[in-house]
Amino acid sequence: MTERVIVVGCQFPDTGEQKFQMLMDELKELVHTAGGEVVGHIIQNRQKPDPATYIGSGKLEELMNAAETLESDLIVFNDELSAGQVRNLDANLNVKIIDRTQIILDIFANRAHTKEGKIQVELAQLMYLLPRLSGQGQMLSRLGGGIGTRGPGETKLETDRRHIQKRMDDLKKQLEAVRAHRESYRKQRRKNNAVQFALVGYTNAGKSTLLQKLSGAETFQEDLLFATLDPLTRQAELPSGYKVLLTDTVGFIQDLPTTLIAAFRSTLEEVKEADILLHVVDVSHPEAHTQMQTVDKLLDELGANSIPVITVYNKRDKLEGYYNEDTSGKSTITISSFSDDDIMKLKQVMEKTLIEHMRYYRLFIPVSQGKDLATIQQFTLIQQEELSEEGDGYSIEGYVLVDHPVNGTIRKYER
Numbered sequence: 001m002t003e004r005v006i007v008v009g010c011q012f013p014d015t016g017e018q019k020f021q022m023l024m025d026e027l028k029e030l031v032h033t034a035g036g037e038v039v040g041h042i043i044q045n046r047q048k049p050d051p052a053t054y055i056g057s058g059k060l061e062e063l064m065n066a067a068e069t070l071e072s073d074l075i076v077f078n079d080e081l082s083a084g085q086v087r088n089l090d091a092n093l094n095v096k097i098i099d100r101t102q103i104i105l106d107i108f109a110n111r112a113h114t115k116e117g118k119i120q121v122e123l124a125q126l127m128y129l130l131p132r133l134s135g136q137g138q139m140l141s142r143l144g145g146g147i148g149t150r151g152p153g154e155t156k157l158e159t160d161r162r163h164i165q166k167r168m169d170d171l172k173k174q175l176e177a178v179r180a181h182r183e184s185y186r187k188q189r190r191k192n193n194a195v196q197f198a199l200v201g202y203t204n205a206g207k208s209t210l211l212q213k214l215s216g217a218e219t220f221q222e223d224l225l226f227a228t229l230d231p232l233t234r235q236a237e238l239p240s241g242y243k244v245l246l247t248d249t250v251g252f253i254q255d256l257p258t259t260l261i262a263a264f265r266s267t268l269e270e271v272k273e274a275d276i277l278l279h280v281v282d283v284s285h286p287e288a289h290t291q292m293q294t295v296d297k298l299l300d301e302l303g304a305n306s307i308p309v310i311t312v313y314n315k316r317d318k319l320e321g322y323y324n325e326d327t328s329g330k331s332t333i334t335i336s337s338f339s340d341d342d343i344m345k346l347k348q349v350m351e352k353t354l355i356e357h358m359r360y361y362r363l364f365i366p367v368s369q370g371k372d373l374a375t376i377q378q379f380t381l382i383q384q385e386e387l388s389e390e391g392d393g394y395s396i397e398g399y400v401l402v403d404h405p406v407n408g409t410i411r412k413y414e415r
């Protein structure tokens with residue numbers, strides 16, 4: 001059954017008209033992603049939120065009427081509500097009420113597919129719930145199912161504060177264990193010296209689609225926000241045949257509640273591990289510029305601002321007319337993920353950017369050294385390989401990561 005949803009938002013003086021509109025539109029998309037249907041919206045201009053009911057009493061009455069006339073099952077507020085506000089609204093409205101954080105949590109809960117993702121979602125849900133437990137009776141009676149109540153932790157939520165605290169401690173321990181496991185995987189990767197590209201970008205920019213096109217592998221992808229909750233890593237082959245790793249990351253969103261940023265830190269930490277970032281931008285989105293700034297700001301906060309970035313303006317096919325390409329000197333490319341030609345061009349830019357961070361080598365290797373030849377072919381980016389006229393060996397030109405163990409083998413034949 002599709003829940004009928006009314007969205008409610010307040011515009012305060014410090015939120016510009018445009019930003020407020022964007023946040024409201026985004027909330028509607030979030031409702032859609034969570035499986036609901038927006039049947040109405042109520043907005044109010046206020047100096048500050050009403051401490052008791054968030055919206056003013058007149059608006060509350062309007063909301064009560066709308067909820068009845070529109071036969072809505074759910075009201076979603078475009079902000080984080082306090083426990084008191086929820087309690088007071090609950091007392092006036094006969095409909096389930098949730099806030100922006102809860103709907104994001106709900107979507108995360110539905111999307112988590114790895115152990116780490118599930119733990120993080122449950123932890124974030126409990127962190128959200130804990131300070132709001134005072135009005136327990138009403139809070140818990142609201143957990144009747146549907147949007148805002150789903151998730152790995154849903155049955156465990158019906159328990160007291162102490163129990164929740166204990167559950168959180170357990171989850172944190174589990175998370176540590178999962179992270180230790182991932183850390184060992186990272187060490188392995190460093191040992192193999194595989195180059196890692198990470199896809200970052202605003203939610204729905206097309207990261208999962210690009211990961212799939214670049215790697216040729218099947219990955220989960222759909223036209224819904226947050227299709228990607230857990231990092232996904234795939235292998236991709238650059239034009240020279242050099243193999244790199246590509247990691248997808250969770251989509252950024254404006255004003256992501258801080259509790260969520262903390263809970264999803266490890267997903268975003270993948271970003272810091274990357275050698276090069278692909279910042280995917282939906283160039284057809286009217287707010288593309290603001291979205292880019294949001295991503296840049298969050299990358300800054302993560303301490304990932306020293307990693308080279310290739311800006312990928314995606315969905316060029318949705319643009320009418322010519323898109324004026326950025327010529328600021330930064331690595332940028334405008335593509336459509338659906339064009340094989342564009343994907344090839346992007347791979348060329350990726351290879352070019354990567355080469356800037358590698359060492360050039362030139363060598364001659366006798367045909368008798370088959371094992372070394374195979375190693376060099378596997379671990380370096382080869383630009384040219386030619387059998388000598390005498391047929392006794394290969395001349396090879398290429399690039400190698402400066403700290404890769406294969407440098408030892410290369411040096412034996414370099415000239």
Ligand SMILES: Nc1nc2c(ncn2[C@@H]2O[C@H](COP(=O)(O)OP(=O)(O)OP(=O)(O)O)[C@@H](O)[C@H]2O)c(=O)[nH]1
Pocket residue numbers: 201202203204205206207208209210221222223224225226227228229249250251252314315316317318335336337338
């Ligand atoms: N027209 C057009 N649509 C695209 C292009 N690339 C991706 N899409 C569509 O955009 C939607 C979102 O793509 P995803 O790859 O799921 O986006 P994402 O960035 O991974 O999204 P999150 O997981 O929410 O962070 C899907 O419907 C894609 O088919 C493109 O170049 N052109």
